[in-house]
Amino acid sequence: MVKITFIGAGSIVFSKQLLLDILSFEVLRDCTISLMDIDEKRLERIDKLCQKFKNQENLPTKFEATTDRRKALKDADFVIIMIQVGGLEATKFDLDIPQKYGMTQCIGDTLGPGGVFRFLRTIPVLLGICSDMKEVSKPGALILNYANPMAMNCWALNEATDVPNVGLCHGVQHTAYLMSHWAKVPIKECTYLAAGINHMAWFLEFRRNEEDLYPKIRKKLFEGPPLANDKIRIEMFRQTGYYMTESSGHLSEYLPFFRKRKGLMDKFGGTGFDGEDNFYYKLSVAAEKQEEKIFKRMLSDKRKIKFSRRSVEYCSRIIHGIVTDTPFRFNGNVRNTGLITNLPDGCCVEVPCYADSTGIHPSYVGELPPVCAALNMSNILVQGIAVKAALTKNRELVHHAIMMDPNTNSFLAPHEIRAMVNEMFQAESKWLPQFL
Incomplete structure (x- = not known):
């Protein structure tokens, strides 16, 4: 019997979606799903929801819930990781302290001071999971990682362990749907090649059969009425020639061009995921307040589950592909082993991959266009120093990683960055004992 383990299962909305995706495949229903979270209340909620699904749909699935990692x-075949170490308390420090020093972030989970400190909190837990897996999981058990910062987490895992893993995001899928809408072509008729790094991959090709759809997309975005949102991403498309895979709010943090001046953000930014200061934290606080209400609504919903409504998340399809030896193509975050030739070997890249019964098989891409590689490199330099800092427990390297961050150094001088980083270490010390 296949065993699928969720680590950080307490997220009601996301866990529910992944669970229903998995159960949408009849061949996967006769499996064990183990739910693990350190928050007993949230764990109890998702467990009750699973028991409701089991009883309502008469599923053969065995569900178990535990706080014991x-x-x-034990005996897991697949390990889905969705943890956020430090929760909202730490996230508030990640955003508020840099803002005190004069720099802003929208999300703060991927790069910059927020992303680096989130990584420093997360990687000891990820390495602990890997250590446990080597002792108690089935040989070759696969990590399906959703925890951000994706690139740094996967890079460090591949540097420090030999546990099979792949990082999963939904930026490629959502962007592909958006581009198909602009091209007025059904997504099922579109094919594409997207590659780069997580949250900054590039649509190198977007086609319907032999037809290049980029001209239609350019006409829509550059010649039609201006869109009210996503202006930063559209501006970078205008300047580079390639559309990127992440929202304007995310993207504004990975570049030195926009957040540094209010006038620029007034012109290109916006509210919410278009670049609003501290938006991720505000959204998370609001979502947390609604969790109990959402849970009660889900629990009382007696309608039959429409398993055909599978989400765009890759996770369930990868598991199905491996279990049934049905090849599945997706974009995954993996170690660069010459896959993208003008990005460093060993870094984490997001490239097309295939899943089948023998595992995950990344595809060779070759060279990215020079401007795409250069912008990726500006982020990879930060990631590489941060990974080395985490694995060697070298606090000085943390200063250097954040000093090299494009958004941070567009706001602050080196001595200001050092003061900011020191204050973040002090505020977050209970999650970072390795740096004391």
């Missing part, structure tokens, strides 16, 4: 990982 090793118990959850």
Whole structure:
């Protein structure tokens, strides 16, 4: 029997979606799903929801819930990781302290001070999971990682362990749907090649059969009425020639061009995911307040589950592809082993991959266009120093990583960055004992 373990299962909305995606494949219903979270209340909610699904749909699935990580990982074939170490308390420090020094972030989970400190909190837990897996999970058990910062987490995992893993995001899928809408072509008729790094991959090709759809997309975005949102991403498309895979709010943090001046953000930014200061934290606080209400609504919903409504998330399809030996193509975050030739070997790249019964098989891409590689490199330099800092527990390297961050150094001088980083270490010390 296949065993699928969720680490950080307490997220009601996301866990529910992944669970229903998995159960949408009849061949996967006769499996064990182990739910693990350190928050007992949230764990109890998702467990009750799973028991409701089981009883309502008469499923053969065996569900178990535990706060014991090793118990959850015992005999696991697949380990889905969705953790946020430090929760909203730490996220508030990630955003508020840099803002005090004069720099802003919208999300703060991928790069910059927010992303680096989130990574420093997360990687000891990820390495602990890997250690447990080597002792108690099935040989070759696969990590399906959703925890951000994706690139740094996967890079460090591949540097420090030999546990099979792949990082999953939905930026490629959502952007592909958006581009198909602009081209007025059904997504099922579109094919594309997207490659780069997580949250900054590039649509190198977007086609319907032999037809290049980029001209239609350019006409829509550059010649039609201006769109009210996503202006930063559209501006970078205008300047580079390639559309990127992440929202304007995310993207504004990975570049030195926009957040540094209010006038620029007034012109290109916006509210919410278009670049609003501290938006991710505000959204998360609001979502947390609604969790109990959402849970009660889900629990009382007696309608039959429409398993045909599978989400765009790759996770369930990868598991299905491996279990049934049905090849599945997706974009995954993997170690660069010459896959993208003008990005460093060993870094984490997001490239087309295939899943089948023998595992995950990344595809060779070759060279990115020079401007795409250069912008990726500006982020990879930060990621590489941060990974080395985490694995060697070298606090000085943390200063250097954040000093090299494009958004941070567009706002602050080196001595200001050092003061900011020191204050973040002090505020977050309970999650970072390795740096004391």
